Amino acid sequence: MLSPARGLHASMALPALALTFFLALASPLLARGQKRHGSENPRAYQEAGKCEAPSDWDPKLQFTPRKSNYALNEVVQLSCAGEFVPSVRQIQCISRGAQMQWNETATCKEKCQKPQWDSRFIFDQEQGTFNPNEVVKMWCPEGYWPPPMEIKCVTLKPREGSTIPRSGWIVRNGTDTWHVMEGNLTCVDVLQVVPETLKVSSTSIKLNWTCMLPHMCQHIRARCQLEQHFSPNCEAEEVKVEEILQGQEGIFTCSALQPFTVYAVTISLLPSTVLYTRLIRTKEMVPDKPEKLWLDHSTGSLRWKALPSCKGEIIGYQLNITTMRAEDGSFLEFSQVLVNQSVSEYMPPHQTAGSKYLVTVQGLTAAGAGAASQLEFQTYILVSGQPLGPWPGSAVTVVVVVVLLIPLSAGIIWFVLFRKKKKALPSKAEEDQYTELQPYENVHGDNYCKIETFLEKDEGKYGQAGEPFPKLLPVQESQQ
Template sequence: MTLPALALTFFLALAPLLLAQGQMFHGPVTPWVHQEAGKCKLPSNWDPKLRFDPWRSNYALNEVVQLSCAGGFAPSVLQIQCISRETQILWNETATCKEKCQKPQWDSRFIFDQEQGIFNPNEVVKIQCPEGYWPPHMEIKCVTLKPREGSMIPRSGWIVRNGTSAWHPMERNLTCVDVLQVDHETLEVSSTSIKLNWTCRLPRMCPLIWARCRLEHHSSLNCKAEEVKVEEKLQGKEGTFTCSPLQPFTVYSVTISLLPSTILYTRLIMTKEIVPDKPEKLWVDSSTGSLRWKALPSCKGKIIGYQLNITTMRAEDGSFLEFSQVLVNQSVSEYVPPHHTAGSKYLVTVQGLTAAGAGAASQLEFQTYVMVSGQPVGPWPGSAVTVVVVVLLLIPLSAGIIWFMLFRKKKALPSKAEEDQYT
């Protein structure tokens, strides 16, 4: 046998042995991976930061291995599996370690749906600004970016998209922008109107801004409030929104929105108080001697009390005797004067009080004539009226009698003179 023939025979005999002992394959999915007796060998040419669990030099067919990375890195896949593909035994994936993404240090007003400091590669995070700020809800994704100029090391970073739009790189740090600014220092609230000054900070959004004012509720449950709904489109970049006519001491909501449904500003505002109406049904209770009136509802302002002005005068000529002013709280609807003077006349006014001041006054005038110990003061009794009538009748009768007597005496004087003349 010649030497070439011997070499060919030796190679043919050795080939099965080499296959049995294992050899290196280069599959379409993995790099060169050593196969030995139907097992997958621990990869030695993958990313050195990779950690395998469990860690062994060989892994059985179909065995699954969990992956992790050292430091601030994360594996490109969380696990790999030893599989059989045609005549090859190999790993189903090729793993690398990717740098994790730090939580973005952007505007502190951003709200993240996941509150953590580090995010894994390909992890998607939802962020949003507080209500009334732009932009609306967004998604950001942790990815591996191209190396910086002059560097060969890949770096992690974020890409962003709005809603269903395509992902795109971030050109700069994101910030929350106040679309509409309301000047709270110049807010004007009266008893009948609300006025607020506004400024639109994003010109392309200004034509889509609407303001609305509507009744929420009256501050007092016993009072009725008329429905009010004022709505208008804000014009230009700044201006004043006015809501009127309104009722005093009533709560209204002012809302400014960006179409279709983003609320930029909302606030409940209560209109100012005014003085109340005058109390009704002011009268004197003859059984107790007390002054009574009907309590006022808090429709124009919260009733905080009542003011009574009491003027005492002489009944005969109306000359001034005394003045007193009394304040009682809002739960009181009667007042007993400390004393009455017989034969005096009283002028009483009662006013409701709110934070805005005293309202219109109810007025009552009454007179006392007699004072019986232990009994309330009242108007003239029936016997006193009878005496007055008798006196009034006797006055003209007495005058007639006196006139008649004087007339007779006057006629008698001339007769006596004549008698003296003839004697």
């Protein structure tokens, strides 16, 4: 029979033994539990200072290089099979305390297909698929709504009744916030300008417009302003016409414009959405008259200053040359000459002494001939090897003196001859004895006079009666 003391000792030893056994059993179980818990963390693997290749990540992930474990600080490139992309491009084996683990956890995400919206949309990137978080700019053609916008490829929540994530697009206009675009986007024609109604003259532009969205029609502005002149040598006044369009249709007019000038016509939805824009060139007009038309005495050629293409493209010059007699201005000849736009001089042919010339020069555009510059000059002599030119000062002086002397000399000669004739005239009785000169018809084409003498007229009077013959007067042949 046990004593009370020994019974008490036995009863105390039994729980101590049980506690010792429990602690011995708990240590390996705890260690095993810690190892299992570590294997469930995809970011941490530890095997002799290396990171093991993840086996429980997205099966579509592909590792480059492909190994079972990776050294400390080693970088691995990631990719995905099919139309998927990795959430991160690379991962690295790092050390955190006593553990070796990957710095990131990766997965494969589905790419976004190019939106199959209105075919009129224009994208800044023309490709079939887009990566997650990639931003793409898109816009409609000019004159269509909506204005330019941005779309972004994102991973959306699974559809109702599904657990699979999906890719899609979110949209924003300008500085607006992003919102999911579930439906279809289309380009809407806000304003129409019928090309056939566009009327352009040399000084105005008119177009007919129609607003297709009534709720936007009160905020449409039309503007016309100078863009550029066709020729850089021409100055154009700044023109800026603005008008807020009223109603749903009407006519917009730009007036007081310059010919052959480019203007920008723009119709916008305020504040800055362009609905219609076009560069329009006004039509041509006839040009101004050429300047500085003159005769080059050294060459005998006509010269003028070339015209700039301010009112129209200069396609040539037209010269009208009228030849007249210098003494009385009577008409002799007319000729017209056309030269191309690169020519600014002309040598008049067949100049003759004693003639004067009236020359006009006109510029030509598609609209016709412009105002004419005029020059009149006179030729006086032709010297071999030298061109004809106008009368010099010395020649003019000589001509004036000669012109004055001719009538004076003629008067003196007439006076002397008149005095001699008066003294030599015979009496009335003697006049019948003089030779009579009468014109005779020029049958054979010769110019001559018929001479009838007193011998033929009074043959019997003087010869038979023995009268003396009168003295004959000298007869001079007249050259006609």
